[in-house]
Amino acid sequence: GESVGLHLPTLSVQEGDNSIINCAYSNSASDYFIWYKQESGKGPQFIIDIRSNMDKRQGQRVTVLLNKTVKHLSLQIAATQPGDSAVYFCAESPGGKLIFGQGTELSVKP
């Protein structure tokens, strides 16, 4: 079986509520940030990205906010649905390679 590893932060929300997932990044030189969603047994799926010259970007039901002063990134999901249940990773890109955060497990209660 799986070995014991990182204990992922968990966010539990009611269906229809808004979700906010937070992430702190480490490298001041990072100029590109991405949020990925990973469902069990699948590879990470791109959700939304933002460059360092922006502080907010909106997609369909999702918004990413970037605060470079405190090196913080957040993902807001509007009207969360059961299909949004997954592990969400932020990633920073200081020069091509992606450095991933530990991930947050989002659980949506119907």
Added chain:
Amino acid sequence: KAGVTQTPRYLIKTRGQQVTLSCSPISGHRSVSWYQQTPGQGLQFLFEYFSETQRNKGNFPGRFSGRQFSNSRSEMNVSTLELGDSALYLCASSPTDPRTGTQYFGPGTRLTVL
């Protein structure tokens, strides 16, 4: 367009053996990156290839190597397997330089080392 494909999807090996994993990027993508995902360490960058050249490398021992072919397909090889190499190995492709373009992931190859 077809997504990133990885073969095989599952693999079981024993300690000391070697393994080769394959990745076919999205058509037209020239950059391929490899990542290792484990419960203990999360997602970690292995290396990135662009136009057949390794351009970035993570902090993994020399037992981990890779290459990219002229059609952008990539392989990674792990020699002298250790139990700790058990992981999900993910390949991601990017249409341009990954410093400016989004990386799209394949489903991964689940490697189990016994």
